[in-house]
Amino acid sequence: MxxxxxxxxxxxxxxxxxxxxxxxxxxxxxxxxxxxxxxxxxxxxxxxxxxxxxxxxxxxxxxxxxxxxxxxxxxxxxxxxxxxxxxxxxxxxxxxxxxxxxxxxxxxxxxxxxxxxxxxxxxxxxxxxxxxxxxxxxxxxxxxxxxxxxxxxxxxxxxxxxxxxxxxxxxxxxxxxxxxxxxxxxxxxxxxxxxxxxxxGAAYAMVYRFICDAPEGWGRADGAPIPQSHSAVRAPGANDALMIMYQSSKALREAMLPHQGGWSVSEAILTAGQATADNLPAGLAEIQYMMRTPTVAMAEQITAVLDRNAEAAAMMSGCRWERHWVCKSRxxxxxxxxxxxxxxxxxxxxxxxxxxxxxxxxxxxxxxxxxxxxxxxxxxxxxxxxxxxxxxxxxxxxxxxxxxxxxxxxxxxxxxxxxxxxxxxxxxxxxxxxxxxxxxxxxxxxxxxxxxxxxxxxxxxxxxxxxxxxxxxxxxxxxxxxxxxxxxxGGGIGGSTWTPPLCDYDPPIHFRWPEYIETPRGRDWWIPSAMPGA
Known part of the structure; x- marks a missing residue:
């Protein structure tokens, strides 16, 4: 032709x-x-x-x-x-x-x-x-x-x-x-x-945030504060919560996702650790998930499993958890x-x-x-x-x-x-x-x-x-x-078979996304490129 x-x-x-x-x-x-x-x-x-x-x-x-x-x-x-x-x-x-x-x-x-x-x-x-x-x-x-x-x-x-x-x-x-x-x-x-x-297809992405802001009460049945001792019991903290979440959610790929059709769940650790030089528990850790699915219903199902995993990880490590949306696309x-x-x-x-x-x-x-x-x-x-x-x-x-x-x-x-x-x-x-x-x-x-x-x-x-x-x-x-x-x-925007926007969240611009920074060395990556072996 x-x-x-x-x-x-x-x-x-x-x-x-x-x-x-x-x-x-x-x-x-x-x-x-x-x-x-x-x-x-x-x-x-x-x-x-x-x-x-x-x-x-x-x-x-x-x-x-x-x-x-x-x-x-x-x-x-x-x-x-x-x-x-x-x-x-x-x-x-x-x-x-x-x-x-x-x-x-x-x-x-x-x-x-x-x-x-x-x-x-x-x-x-x-x-x-x-x-x-x-x-x-x-x-x-x-x-x-x-x-x-x-x-x-x-x-x-x-x-x-x-x-x-x-x-x-x-x-x-x-x-x-x-x-x-x-x-x-x-x-x-x-x-x-x-x-x-x-x-x-559809895509959902979110950041799970684990915060350990009251470690003194974890693991004590009587509710008494942890003694001021480096050998006393302490909450595992946000690092452990993140690792529990990371490992438990790996099961999604075997239990929920077929190995064809463009399905996937990917993760990226954002703010990692916030650790101190002492034996205090890490207070903050964040992990981002993105899922690609053919339908919104599948994305919702995976989200429900991730939410349960986050709740369990938080309970085990003395943290509370939050979910913040990055994307919900049709x-x-x-x-x-x-x-x-x-x-x-x-x-x-x-x-x-x-x-x-x-x-x-x-x-x-x-x-x-x-x-x-x-x-x-x-x-x-x-x-x-x-x-x-x-x-x-x-x-x-x-x-x-x-x-x-x-x-x-x-x-x-x-x-x-x-x-x-x-x-x-x-x-x-x-x-x-x-x-x-x-x-x-x-x-x-x-x-x-x-x-x-x-x-x-x-x-x-x-x-x-x-x-x-x-x-x-x-x-x-x-x-x-x-x-x-x-x-x-079904008639254009608002029609009988029209899918409305799923976005019910503010732009997720406040997280510690990787970025360039200005230093005395000039423009650099947030992980300094001048480090040995970088």
């Missing part, structure tokens, strides 16, 4: 991406180098706000009470009256423990250790690809007098599914004609395609009409292509790892498209027929407020010799080296721009997407 013919405005939008290719490359490198992690993306958010204002957008900083979130709006005409509003977004959070330079060998970014943040997906390219599509759409709207508006939200903490459930609950996606969601491909067959029926909702719009754009734009400069980078990495450099070092699927229905059929092979959703990403919360398409563009990934697995740093590095990441960024920006301009120009396409949205939700 031949590629769809583009309108003049769509063609000019693609040209606008090419005209700013150098800027997009520099911007992607900037965000990659920031490497800021969940809820602490201060420099990244500041950069986006300044850039968007310079491009003529009105920007609300700290949207929905999240200091590193924002909401940017621009309208060609009177906002809310002249034409539809299309939504896009950027993510920019990195992952602790993945600090990697844009280099062909394993090395952290300058002045940091490996435990600092680094982009793994990479959200640096995701956000700049989306920004490129946004600015190209704006340029086409101005040149061709297309009425309508653009909304671009800054979405922090995606790695803990943080911002989108909160933005959704606060109404930031309401009133949009459509939302376009792009992500670098992360698993085959979801490479250069659009999600069809099986969208991402499973995704398909929209075939939106998927077709994006697939048409993807066919017109084509898959990304990696030139000889990129291949030379890949071969240098292979050689440094002791491998024979390959003439064609990249995975073949990266440079070709796969039809959404074909990708869907492959994806379903490993899923039970009853499972409607798989894996997780919090774009799913957008699906319940406006017609949404979720699509993937290939990120650079290397072919592996039989039986070989590349170390993780390779993917991280390829996401920061301009020669290897720029093709993804440019292609994503073009697909976004072509899709957005199509939706702005084509009333029939918009109407079809909205009709399907209303049908699947």
């Amino acid at each position: 031949s590629a769809p013919k583009l309108t003049a405005a769509q063609t000019d939008a693609l040209a606008a991406v090419d005209a700013r290719a150098s800027d997009l490359s520099d911007w992607c490198a900037t965000i990659f180098d920031f490497g800021e992690t969940a809820w602490r993306e201060y420099r990244s958010a500041e950069w986006y706000v300044a850039r968007l204002r310079a491009e003529g957008f009105t920007v609300e900083e700290g949207s929905a009470g999240m200091p590193t979130a924002f909401c940017a709006d621009w309208s060609n005409g009177e906002a809310g009256k002249d034409g539809p509003v299309i939504g896009m977004y950027g993510e920019y959070d990195a992952v602790p423990g993945n600090c990697q330079a844009a280099s062909t060998r394993r090395e952290p970014r300058a002045g940091l250790g490996y435990q600092a943040g680094g982009h793994t997906d990479p959200h640096s390219g995701l956000g700049i690809g989306a920004l490129g599509g946004l600015l190209a759409t704006k340029a086409a709207m101005e040149k061709h007098g297309i009425k309508g508006g653009l909304r671009f939200t800054g979405e922090p903490a995606e790695k803990v599914r943080g911002s989108k459930p909160i933005h959704a609950a606060k109404g930031y996606y309401d009133g949009l004609a459509a939302i376009l969601s792009f992500h670098p491909f992360y698993m085959l067959p979801m490479c250069n395609t659009v999600r069809w029926d099986t969208h991402c 499973p995704g909702l398909a929209n075939h009409a939106m998927a077709r719009v994006v697939w048409d754009a993807m066919r017109a734009v084509g898959a990304p292509r990696w030139n000889e400069d990129a291949r030379a980078v890949a071969r240098e990495i292979q050689s440094g790892l002791g491998l024979d450099p390959m003439e064609a070092p990249f995975i073949e699927e990266m440079e070709r498209l796969i039809e959404p229905e074909t990708a869907e059929a492959i994806l379903r092979r490993d899923l039970p027929p009853s499972q409607a959703n798989s894996t997780s990403d919090d774009y799913t919360d957008m699906c319940w407020h406006a017609p949404t398409a979720r699509f993937y563009i290939a990120r650079p990934a290397l072919r592996a010799p039989a039986g070989y697995a590349y170390p993780n740093w390779v993917m991280n590095a390829l996401g920061g080296i301009p020669a290897t990441i720029d093709p993804m960024v440019r292609t994503a920006a073009k697909v976004l721009a072509a899709s957005a301009v199509r939706l702005l120009e084509d009333g029939a396409a918009r109407d079809a997407a909205m009709a399907e949205f209303r049908d699947r939700t």
